[in-house]
Amino acid sequence: xxxxxxxxxxxxxxxxxxxxxxxxxxxxxxxxxxxxxxxxxxxxxxxxxxxxxxxxxxxxxxxxxxxxxxxxxxxxxxxxxxxxxxxxxxxxxxxxxxxxxxxxxxxxxxxxxxxxxxxxxxxxxxxxxxxxxxxxxxxxxxxxxxxxxxxxxxxxxxxxxxxxxxxxxxxxxxxxxxxxxxxxxxxxxxxxxxxxxxxxxxxxxxxxxxxxxxxxxxxxxxxxxxxxxxxxxxxxxxxxxxxxxxxxxxxxxxxxxxxxxxxxxxxxxxxxxxxxxxxxxxxxxxxxxxxxxxxxxxxxxxxxxxxxxxxxxxxxxxxxxxxxxxxxxxxxxxxxxxxxxxxxxxxxxxxxxxxxxxxxxxxxxxxxxxxxxxxxxxxxxxxxxxxxxxxxxxxxxxxxxxxxxx
Ligand SMILES: [Zn+2]
Numbered sequence: 001x002x003x004x005x006x007x008x009x010x011x012x013x014x015x016x017x018x019x020x021x022x023x024x025x026x027x028x029x030x031x032x033x034x035x036x037x038x039x040x041x042x043x044x045x046x047x048x049x050x051x052x053x054x055x056x057x058x059x060x061x062x063x064x065x066x067x068x069x070x071x072x073x074x075x076x077x078x079x080x081x082x083x084x085x086x087x088x089x090x091x092x093x094x095x096x097x098x099x100x101x102x103x104x105x106x107x108x109x110x111x112x113x114x115x116x117x118x119x120x121x122x123x124x125x126x127x128x129x130x131x132x133x134x135x136x137x138x139x140x141x142x143x144x145x146x147x148x149x150x151x152x153x154x155x156x157x158x159x160x161x162x163x164x165x166x167x168x169x170x171x172x173x174x175x176x177x178x179x180x181x182x183x184x185x186x187x188x189x190x191x192x193x194x195x196x197x198x199x200x201x202x203x204x205x206x207x208x209x210x211x212x213x214x215x216x217x218x219x220x221x222x223x224x225x226x227x228x229x230x231x232x233x234x235x236x237x238x239x240x241x242x243x244x245x246x247x248x249x250x251x252x253x254x255x256x257x258x259x260x261x262x263x264x265x266x267x268x269x270x271x272x273x274x275x276x277x278x279x280x281x282x283x284x285x286x287x288x289x290x291x292x293x294x295x296x297x298x299x300x301x302x303x304x305x306x307x308x309x310x311x312x313x314x315x316x317x318x319x320x321x322x323x324x325x326x327x328x329x330x331x332x333x334x335x336x337x338x339x340x341x342x343x344x345x346x347x348x349x350x351x352x353x354x355x356x357x358x359x360x361x362x363x364x365x366x367x368x369x370x371x372x373x374x375x376x377x378x379x380x381x382x383x384x385x386x387x388x389x390x391x392x393x394x395x396x397x398x399x400x401x402x403x404x405x406x
Contacts, residue, residue: 010390011373013387014369014372018124018395019364020123021398022402023147025131025350026353032107038096042054045073045351045356046319061096073323076362080359080360084354084355087099115143121358121361122358123358126144147203148202148203149204151204151206152173154207157226158230179224202262203253204264205247205264206264208263209268213278214272216280217280217284220245222242226241255288260290260401261291266295267298274296293319294320295328297319303331308338313340316345316346317347317367322356325366332367332371344401
C-alpha cells in the first residue's frame with residue numbers, strides 16, 4: 001500500500017501535493033487594485049512577449065488568438081485563467097468580454113485575491129524577486145519569501161550611475177562615497193542586514209539580459225580605476241570589469257551566508273547567455289551553490305553537463321515548463337539522470353500575475369507526472385520511488401534549499 005493508492009493516476013497524486021516555487025515576480029497590491037481585465041492579464045504574462053497583444057479591439061483579439069493561440073505560454077496561461085477564475089471554456093472572440101468582466105469583478109470584490117489565489121490553487125510558498133525594488137515580500141509573508149537581486153550593486157561605479165528600473169544604487173542604498181573597498185563593505189552590510197531579518201532566501205542575478213554571463217576573475221586595479229569615474233569618462237569595458245568584481249564578491253557572500261545564488265542562464269541576450277559561459281565561475285567558487293535558472297533554455301543539455309560535473313550546481317526548471325513544455329519534459333529526465341544530488345532540482349513559475357503563475361504550476365504538474373509515469377511504465381521506478389521523487393520535485397527540494405527544512 002502506497003500513498004498513491006488513494007489516487008487514480010500519478011498525475012492526480014502529483015496534483016495533490018503542495019507546490020514550492022523557487023522564483024517569482026508577483027506584482028504588489030497596487031497593481032491589482034484597478035483596471036484588471038483579460039487584456040491586462042495577457043499584457044503582464046509571457047505570451048505578450050510574442051508581440052501579439054490585444055488592445056481591446058476585435059481585430060487585435062482575433063490576431064492574438066490566431067497567431068499565439070498554440071504557443072506554450074498561451075496553453076498554460078489559458079488553463080491558469082480557467083482555474084483561477086473558475087471558467088470552463090476556452091478563450092474565444094465570443095466569450096472574451098465575459099471572461100474579462102469576470103476577472104474585473106473578482107479583483108474588485110477582494111483586494112487580497114491576487115496572493116490568496118496562489119495559496120488556494122496549490123502553492124505553499126514562492127521565492128519572490130522584486131527586481132524593481134530588491135528584497136520585498138510585497139507585505140505578504142504568508143506566501144512570499146524574498147530573494148535578493150544583487151544586480152543593482154553591479155552598476156554603482158559612481159554616485160549618479162543608474163541601474164535598470166531607474167535605480168541609482170548609491171542613493172537608494174545610502175552610500176555617501178569612499179573607496180571601492182568601502183562600497184563593497186557597504187553592500188555586504190546592506191545584504192547581511194536583510195539576511196538577519198530573514199529576507200534573503202537566495203541571491204539572484206539576471207544580468208544575462210544586459211551582458212555576457214562570463215563573469216571573469218577579479219581585475220582589482222581595473223575595478224578600482226573604474227570606481228568614481230565620471231559618466232563621460234567610464235568606458236563600457238570598465239563597467240563590465242567593475243560588474244565582474246562586484247559579482248565575484250557576491251559569490252563569496254552567498255557562500256558565507258550559505259544561501260543559493262540564482263543565475264539567469266539561456267534566452268535573454270541569446271548570444272552571451274549559454275550556461276557553459278558560467279563554468280569558470282562555478283569552478284572558482286566551489287562553496288557557492290549556483291542555481292542555474294531556466295535550464296539554460298535552449299541549451300538545457302549544457303546545464304546537464306554542469307550538474308553532472310559540479311556538486312555546487314542546482315538545475316532549475318523555473319520558467320522552462322512554460323517556455324517549452326516538451327523540452328522541459330526532456331530536461332527533467334536528464335537532470336534526474338545526471339545531477340550529483342536529486343535534492344538539487346527545483347522549479348518556479350517566474351510570473352508576475354496569479355493567472356500565469358497558476359497556469360505554469362499546472363504545466364509543472366503535467367511535466368513531473370509525465371516524466372514519472374514514463375519511468376514507472378518502463379520499469380526504471382516502482383511506485384514508492386515515484387512518490388519519493390514527486391514530493392522532492394513539488395516541494396521538498398525547494399524547502400530544503402531555500403528554507404533549510406523539509
Ligand atoms: Zn525571473
